[in-house]
Amino acid sequence: MEHTISINAQKERKVTDTKSVPFGKIPTEHMFIAEYRDGAWHEPQIVPFRDITLSPMALCLHYGQTVFEGMKAFVMEDGKINIFRIHKHYDRFMKSLTRMCMPHIPRDLFVKALHQLVALDADWIPKEEHGSLYIRPFMIATENRIGVKISEEYLFMVVCSPAFQYYSKPLKVKVETTYVRSAEGGTGAAKCGGNYGGAFYPTQQAQQEGYDQILWTDAKNHEFIEESGTMNALFYIDNVLVTPPLSSSILDGVTRDSLITLAREKGIIVEERAISYKELERAFKEGKKVIAFGAGTAAVIAPIESICINGTAYNCYIEKDAIMYELQNDLLNIRKGTTEDKHKWNFIL
Numbered sequence: 001m002e003h004t005i006s007i008n009a010q011k012e013r014k015v016t017d018t019k020s021v022p023f024g025k026i027p028t029e030h031m032f033i034a035e036y037r038d039g040a041w042h043e044p045q046i047v048p049f050r051d052i053t054l055s056p057m058a059l060c061l062h063y064g065q066t067v068f069e070g071m072k073a074f075v076m077e078d079g080k081i082n083i084f085r086i087h088k089h090y091d092r093f094m095k096s097l098t099r100m101c102m103p104h105i106p107r108d109l110f111v112k113a114l115h116q117l118v119a120l121d122a123d124w125i126p127k128e129e130h131g132s133l134y135i136r137p138f139m140i141a142t143e144n145r146i147g148v149k150i151s152e153e154y155l156f157m158v159v160c161s162p163a164f165q166y167y168s169k170p171l172k173v174k175v176e177t178t179y180v181r182s183a184e185g186g187t188g189a190a191k192c193g194g195n196y197g198g199a200f201y202p203t204q205q206a207q208q209e210g211y212d213q214i215l216w217t218d219a220k221n222h223e224f225i226e227e228s229g230t231m232n233a234l235f236y237i238d239n240v241l242v243t244p245p246l247s248s249s250i251l252d253g254v255t256r257d258s259l260i261t262l263a264r265e266k267g268i269i270v271e272e273r274a275i276s277y278k279e280l281e282r283a284f285k286e287g288k289k290v291i292a293f294g295a296g297t298a299a300v301i302a303p304i305e306s307i308c309i310n311g312t313a314y315n316c317y318i319e320k321d322a323i324m325y326e327l328q329n330d331l332l333n334i335r336k337g338t339t340e341d342k343h344k345w346n347f348i349l
């Protein structure tokens with residue numbers, strides 16, 4: 001079925017000076033909204049950004065049936081606009097929805113919604129280096145019912161916000177060996193709200209101890225690195241780029257996938273395998289150069305300055321010639337259109 005999106009456009013709000021505003025704080029002028037009921041999507045529309053009303057009995061408020069995505073649009077060197085890897089984000093969104101028993105959205109509706117919304121609010125995309133438009137598609141369960149059940153009604157919405165660098169400096173992280181973010185067979189591979197709410201307390205504890213982020217470990221042994229905050233974790237030791245393999249407990253990061261693809265193309269050996277904190281500890285103790293970084297849409301790459309393992313902080317290599325900056329530049333050049341987009345990652349409006 002072809003979906004026609006009705007558009008109620010306004011041009012009233014001025015584009016705000018976005019550089020000094022914290023990530024995700026200002027919405028652009030419009031949003032997309034569609035309602036699911038009686039087994040189908042209805043009234044897809046782009047409207048001026050506004051609040052929504054929900055019954056206090058809406059299921060999403062009680063049982064966490066919510067899923068979201070996070071992706072970015074860029075102004076390219078030639079002035080065209082590019083939504084990066086729209087189809088991979090769509091695929092992941094569908095996987096998350098399946099895991100949370102939520103209805104899928106037709107691909108053409110998803111693509112059209114993002115295309116039309118981003119085109120309408122294109123003047124909100126910062127053109128400066130590291131500027132982008134953060135796009136947040138999400139779905140919530142809206143059936144009014146206090147009872148633990150799968151909702152029969154949903155809202156699918158897309159909002160956008162101008163974005164710059166997520167972290168202003170390299171991170172101090174701690175290997176977490178008490179709390180877990182998710183376990184094998186759990187919802188870690190789904191981008192559902194509960195994963196994040198559950199991570200707040202351990203992250204707050206770590207921040208009170210002076211760390212910026214946590215390196216999560218596996219739920220069984222608290223030994224193997226999983227990921228960090230809203231990023232996948234990558235390490236470059238002995239000329240090999242190592243990252244934990246995809247599993248049911250970590251998110252299949254689009255940035256992770258992009259960076260390891262680019263790394264392999266440069267001839268770098270990439271290993272997707274379990275990496276124990278003991279292996280990291282050994283490398284540090286042997287005086288090896290350890291490069292560690294997070295990879296995610298919001299931050300792109302976040303260099304890690306130090307890793308605390310069982311109370312001892314070890315310094316990582318973060319000088320300008322570290323491999324992560326080169327990989328980041330390769331990625332940025334594809335997004336900007338200054339190098340060939342061999343894998344058709346750019347969705348150009």
Ligand SMILES: Cc1ncc(COP(=O)(O)O)c(C=O)c1O
Pocket residue numbers: 070227228229230231232251252253254255256295296297298
């Ligand atoms: C838990 C988690 N891991 C990893 C990532 C990185 O994924 P991506 O590169 O697709 O943004 C994110 C961000 O979406 C995340 O929330």
